[in-house]
Amino acid sequence: MSRNKYPEQSREKILDVAQKLFLEKGYEQTTIQKIVNDLNGMTKGVIYHHFKSKKDIWNAVTARMAGDSTQQRWFENWSGKTGLEKLQRALLRSLSEFQRYDVAYSAEVMLKDPKTIGELFLKNLAEGTDGIEGYVIEGMQDGSIETEDAHELAEFIIISINLWIGIRFTSLKREQIINKFELLKRVYDGIDVPLINNEIIDMAVRLYDNLQIVQKKF
Numbered sequence: 001m002s003r004n005k006y007p008e009q010s011r012e013k014i015l016d017v018a019q020k021l022f023l024e025k026g027y028e029q030t031t032i033q034k035i036v037n038d039l040n041g042m043t044k045g046v047i048y049h050h051f052k053s054k055k056d057i058w059n060a061v062t063a064r065m066a067g068d069s070t071q072q073r074w075f076e077n078w079s080g081k082t083g084l085e086k087l088q089r090a091l092l093r094s095l096s097e098f099q100r101y102d103v104a105y106s107a108e109v110m111l112k113d114p115k116t117i118g119e120l121f122l123k124n125l126a127e128g129t130d131g132i133e134g135y136v137i138e139g140m141q142d143g144s145i146e147t148e149d150a151h152e153l154a155e156f157i158i159i160s161i162n163l164w165i166g167i168r169f170t171s172l173k174r175e176q177i178i179n180k181f182e183l184l185k186r187v188y189d190g191i192d193v194p195l196i197n198n199e200i201i202d203m204a205v206r207l208y209d210n211l212q213i214v215q216k217k218f
Contacts, residue, residue, distance in 0.1 A: 011050045013039065019061045022103045027058060058103070065100035083139025087132060087195060091161070095203040098210045101169075121163055128158035139193075146192035153193065160184055170211050177208045 017038045021030040032054055036044050051057045080086035133154040139145030147153045165172075165180050172180070181204050185196035 007050070010042065010046055013042065014047055014050060014057065015061050015064055018057045019065070019103060022058065022061065023099065027054075030054070061103055062100060065097065065103060078135065082142045082144035083135045083137070084144035084193070084195065086135050086138070087157070088197065088200065090132075090135075091195070092200050092203055095200065095207050098207060101207060101211060102214045120167060124162045125155065125158055128162060129154045132157060157195065160187075169208065170215060172208075174205065174208055177204060
């Protein structure tokens with residue numbers, strides 16, 4: 001296959017194959033060569049034309065599964081009647097995307113690497129805050145969120161859910177997941193931002209149970 005012919009199709013094919021392998025074998029057991037072997041004639045050079053490394057491929061796969069594309073970013077067009085409801089629905093939907101988390105946590109070894117954790121912290125804090133701040137402002141305007149600090153609240157949501165719990169999700173015990181989400185519910189209720197409800201806590205536990213099953217394969 002020519003390197004420059006249909007580059008977007010080539011990129012998507014690489015991501016399709018890599019996603020399948022990450023799910024079947026895990027991150028550690030998926031190599032660039034194994035991806036090449038499943039690409040039906042595509043060369044390793046084509047892969048490196050699009051991606052610098054396996055980690056780069058993993059990042060692209062998880063971003064694509066989160067719905068982040070050139071056409072629409074992950075935080076666009078959330079449904080709901082109020083800003084708060086849009087945030088709740090988005091969180092519930094995110095927690096229900098089991099397969100995306102199967103791929104993300106297949107690279108558990110990277111989630112123990114200080115450099116990777118630092119990169120994830122900065123990326124999630126910056127992009128996540130920018131992504132949800134508009135919905136916080138919408139909630140302030142429609143009365144569903146009581147705060148005077150939209151940016152700081154958006155940061156706190158990202159830090160408390162994505163970073164305090166998310167990065168360590170598979171290393172925690174089931175009881176710890178429940179305790180942390182219940183604590184967050186009390187905290188958010190206490191500041192008149194009832195973001196966490198029982199449905200969200202139940203979905204977080206279901207996600208945890210699913211990941212425990214998947215991790216036993218690797």
